[in-house]
Amino acid sequence: MTRLVRLIRTTAFRLSLAFVALAALVAATLIAVISYQAQNLLREQSETALKEEIDALATTYRTTGLRGLYLAVTRRANRPGAYLYLLTNPQGQPLAGNLLSLQPGILSDLGPRLITYSHDDPSDTRQREASVRIVEMPGGFRLVVGRDLAEQARLRAIVVNAAIAAGIVVLAFGLGGGSLVAMRIARRIDDMTASSHAIMAGDLSKRLPLSGSGDEFDRLGGSVNTMLARIEELMHGLKEVSDNIAHDLKTPLNRLRSRVEGALRQTLTSDQAREELSAVLSETDGLIRTFDALLLIARAEGGEGAAGLARIDLRDVVNGIGDLYDVVAEEAGFQLMIEAPGSAVIRGNRELLARALSNLIDNAIKFSRPAASLPPPTITISLALVDGQTRLSVSDRGPGILEADRSRVLERFVRLEKSRSQPGAGLGLSLVLAIIRLHHGTLLLEDNQPGLRVVITMPLAAPA
Incomplete structure (x- = not known):
């Protein structure tokens, strides 16, 4: 009943x-x-x-x-x-x-x-x-x-009897068909409800079942499954961030604490105290930069910057960053080349894209050590339209990244340089990836023979 x-x-x-x-x-x-x-x-x-x-x-x-x-x-x-x-x-x-x-x-x-x-x-x-x-x-x-x-x-009797018979047939088929449709839909909803309960219980790998018919339930279930996959990815990233913070930030915090303790145990002159405070301030600034980068990554992955997307010409962003880093690259022993012959209008956030491009140029300068006896190595920023999309690439002539490490290096706090002689927290490429995903783009790391080429693909803006 x-x-x-x-x-x-x-x-x-x-x-x-x-x-x-x-x-x-x-x-x-x-x-x-x-x-x-x-x-x-x-x-x-x-x-x-x-x-x-x-x-x-x-x-x-x-x-x-x-x-x-x-x-x-x-x-x-x-x-x-x-x-x-x-x-x-x-x-x-x-x-x-x-x-x-x-x-x-x-x-x-x-x-x-x-x-x-x-x-x-x-x-x-x-x-x-x-x-x-x-x-x-x-x-x-x-x-x-x-x-x-x-x-x-x-004739009236025939019409009335036919109407009554037709009404009975329509009612019978209607009730039967309605019952079958309702039972089928109820079964689909019950399956989705069971999966939802499992997801609410903490199993984020669970997905709503799809029948493969492509009906409205499959379209809804597919959208929800895509959302669940994104939520699972974000939760996994959050867990990674928590673990990475616990491990990677523990060392600078311990170093900061040891420096402060050492300063307290000693009788320092005014110059020595100022030197120690400057070192502590430098360590603190590094921690703040790390937390700022994590916060920016979290906001980008959460889609917070999507509301600020507007029609911009990516060529202007590339030329602006080129002008900004031209002197910096020259002082570091590099030659910065810009190849952006045509306009490339996209829907984007100018500040975030400039931040991503700056990180890529910083990495190219940081990890490509120029030899004094050779001509200055080139860092090339190129912009082109390929198959109706924008293709932005940053190429250097450094040691590059092995193919086995290219997916891992996009994760947070991953640094391939074991000596850790260069400053940084291993968040630069993670931030770039988060910004590009916010713009519905893709990021690939390729071999520049020699060196590394970072290729970013983003869709063009619809015509105004």
């Missing part, structure tokens, strides 16, 4: 009933209209036939007299069919016809009318209805010509 109540309460079942009711209403309206039109057609045909019969008998009376009319009425009355005839004298006494009796006073009113009568068959005493025309012949004789309405009654 509970299962039946649940089935009746489902939206699918109620919608099915509503559609069945609507279909039944439309069918009933059509049947009623057809029945009404058919009744009108039969009535018009009957009136036309009665008028033609009266005209024919009147012609017979004019040409052959009363005897000819008597014979014509008798002959017509003896034919099987629904037609009714009665010929009376001026006193109203029947002379010929198949009408046994009429209601008193009927013959006094001429013209068309509805009457009740008894058939001339003595075994059939039922009262019948007929549509008749009463006319007066010369000499005071009355002629009644009519048609029994039993055919129209039978």
Whole structure:
């Protein structure tokens, strides 16, 4: 009983009933209209036939007299069919016809009318209805010509019975179809609910089941599964961040604490104290930069900067960063080349993209050590349109990154330089990846032979 109540309460079942009711209403309206039109057609045909019969008998009376009319009425009355005839004298006494009796006073009113009568068959005493025309012949004789309405009654009965049968069939199929649809939908929703409960219980790897039919439930489930995959990725990243903070930031914090403790145990001069405080401040600035980078990555991965996306020309961003880093690269022993011949309009955040490009140039300068005896190595920033998308690349001539390490280096706090002689926390490429994903782009690390080439692909903005 509970299962039946649940089935009746489902939206699918109620919608099915509503559609069945609507279909039944439309069918009933059509049947009623057809029945009404058919009744009108039969009535018009009957009136036309009665008028033609009266005209024919009147012609017979004019040409052959009363005897000819008597014979014509008798002959017509003896034919099987629904037609009714009665010929009376001026006193109203029947002379010929198949009408046994009429209601008193009927013959006094001429013209068309509805009457009740008894058939001339003595075994059939039922009262019948007929549509008749009463006319007066010369000499005071009355002629009644009519048609029994039993055919129209039978037609109405056929239409009513057909409507009832059709209603029963529609209701049966509607309830059956509605029940099947409701049960199928309820089963799909129950499966999704079970998966949702598992996800709420902490199993983020669980996904909503898909039938593979591509219906609206599959489209909804696919969107939810994509969202769940993103949430799982973010939760995994959060866990990684927590673990990395616990491990990678523990060392600088311990170093900072040891330096402060060492300074407290010693009697320092003013210059020595200032030197120690400067070192502590430098360590603190490094920690702040690390936390700022983590915060920016979290905001980018959470889509916080998506609201600030606007139509920008990526060539302007590239040229601006090129002007900013031209002197920096030259002082570090590098030559910075910009290849951005054409416009590339995208929907983006100018500040975030500039930050990503700056990180890539910083990495290229930091990890590509120029040799004094060779010409200055080149760091190239190129921008082009490829297959309807923007292709931005930063290439250097440094040691590059082994193919086995290219996916790992995009993770937070990963540094391939084991000596850790260069400053940094291993967050630069992670931040770049988060910013590019915010712009619905992709990031690839390729071999520049020698060196590393970072390739960023982003979609062009729709035409304004």
